[in-house]
Amino acid sequence: MLLIRCPYCEEERPELEFRNAGEAHIARSADIAGESDDDFEKFFFIRSNPKGIIYERWRHMHGCARFFNAVRDTVSDKFLMTYKAGEPKPAKLPGASK
């Protein structure tokens, strides 16, 4: 089980309190009905599914109930950092060389 740091509660809590909410930084179009089929497919179905660093959303379901973002390595499952929803994708990752 993972230990996840909620950036709102500022605490590491067991995974059971959280719900994963998929890849982060996928913006929903303001004009969803006007999207082309190609763009809608990209938004709705296509995922980067990286073997390595993933940016993903989590929700602290059984805590503060808020959504936030995390950076995790999908090979080791180690979290590099978590940050609040709405904050930009971090340019530099702690402990990462590039």
Add this chain to the structure above:
Amino acid sequence: MKKYSVFAIAREAMRGHKGWEEQWSSPEPKKEYDVIIVGAGGHGLATAYYLASVHGITNVAVLEKGWLGGGNTGRNTTIIRSNYLYDESAGIYDHALKLWDGLSQELNYNVMYSARGVMMLAHNVHDIQVLKRHVHANRLNGIDNEWLTPEQAKEFCPPLNISKQARYPVVGAALQRRGGTARHDAVAWGYARGASARGVHIIQNCEVTGVKRAANGAVTGVETTRGFIGAKKVGVVAAGHSSVIMNMAGVRMPLESYPLQALVSEPVKPVVPCVVMSNTVHAYISQSDKGELVIGAGTDQYVSYSQTGGLHILQHTLDAICEMFPIFTRMKMLRSWGGIVDVTPDRSPILAKTPVPGLYVNCGWGTGGFKATPGSGHVFAHTIARDDPHPINAPFTIERFRTGRLIDEAAAAAVAH
């Protein structure tokens, strides 16, 4: 290839078993092949086998980063059934089921297909409606599936707890008698032996690290840890790693990879005569011929390539198993493991041509592709050989996620199997 038979066993017994030959050869990779298959799991090996046996294409290499059958093929709980809801799924899974019957003879290799019956339990009104809908839909497609009362379910599987006091009472069940299990390793080994005997090169410890394309976009071969290997046709059959390899060719896939776990108990005398599944309590169980209870758990909730999985996932499954079968509460679990499964948004596989000429993909089998191994290899070989899908796999395109023509088994079969 020397045929296995009772006479071969007798002959070898007489001379100290010194005459058995290797089941497949391990040649050095050539510079170029007609077809390269990436991934020596059951699906990849079956594809190579049928390319050779049905289409006469034998200049084929199967490239495997580890050892053959070491992926999900060797990690799954071997449940075989074809009672899927939609016509397209019924088509492909029942095509596979028909091939299972007779596969041992075809391969001259005992894959131990055992049609012991797959029983899916209903615990509430919703389950009854869903499972009865499956029974009717299956019958319309000529697939056997029948409805059982709790008493009939218990008769079919005596250790089942059908007490009304159970936390998840059994209120009925759907039974597919042709469903069952097979020996997963033997499936990989049997196809490997058959393919190798027809001239296919199986190259283990050879990881594909890049997909090369010509100026016109067409595939020219793959980069590997053993150098560049050319081919005008490349089939990607890499389960949890399919999207990683497709990315090398510049194709982004509607796939996410999750760890899926299973575990086995200490071996005991025969007690579970069939396969029992419950989507609602999220557990399924069968008994191997060695006597171990084989128990399947769920996936973790996040994308991962760790090939492990959280302990709480297993605990949740064992809670459910103990409710369904109180006699197992004191059994010891011996081993648990995980595999990385590639899941599509509609939970149906993709077996198709891709936007890249010469590149084909067979993936997205997620938590339930073992059962489809023979059928999948058979129609995928057709797709590669003819550069055109077989009618059975024609609906399983990548484009369906753009057109909206999904094969939405997600709601129909949300549990791991």
